[in-house]
Amino acid sequence: MSQAPPEMHEQWILRTELLWAFGVGVFVAAALSTILFTALTMGVNPPSNVERVDPKALHLSGEFAEHNLGTSVAADGSVTVRAIATQFMFLPRCIAVPSNRRVTLRFASPDVIHGLLITGTNVNTMVIPGYVAQIHTEFTRTGDLLMPCHEFCGLGHSEMWATVRVLREEEFRPGPDGRISCAQ
């Protein structure tokens, strides 16, 4: 080692490591700043909703009973979608939503853990029995979007998918009860 050049000395190695650590630090700070900036200015946040629901009595519950599933528009104009993820289908199979309008998606499971994503959007969540999975989003593209189950839930998992039909504002006409489905 006595013949090693000065560059090989520990001081030089330390200097290189510190420089590298500085570069990594700059990147981490930039990434965190970007996340913080988009969270504060654009509302980009991970969905966080802890809400219990009895998975054994979903069909008896007021909210996730069969007659209450699908898209409904409240008197204040807010749009809420309620759906059940069950082995091996989503109920309803097709969900109608308006474009360029804030939509609240609420999902529950009566059996096992499911997951879902809506293609071309950032909607992506797990649906865990006993909890309500809730996401707020705004659909900007009209047309049919695929919503598959993305958590293996059994032998029929690959057949478990639904359609999200994003309608233009003039096409989105709920009935007198405030409900709208893909058939309308």
Added chain:
Amino acid sequence: MQSERVENSELDEVDQVDEAALARVMRSVPLGTAVLAGSAVALLVLGYLLIYLLIFIPRGSVG
């Protein structure tokens, strides 16, 4: 001990690298490592930024 000495001497015979040449090469090795690691990380960061700015952000917010 005897066998160890024999093994070492065999290795010395195989290793024909000149000390000065080794030092010359080793002078540029840290730079090469930094360039290689830097390029790999820079590509990774670039990919992350492109996906974040061109795909994730235009898709709109969820929360």
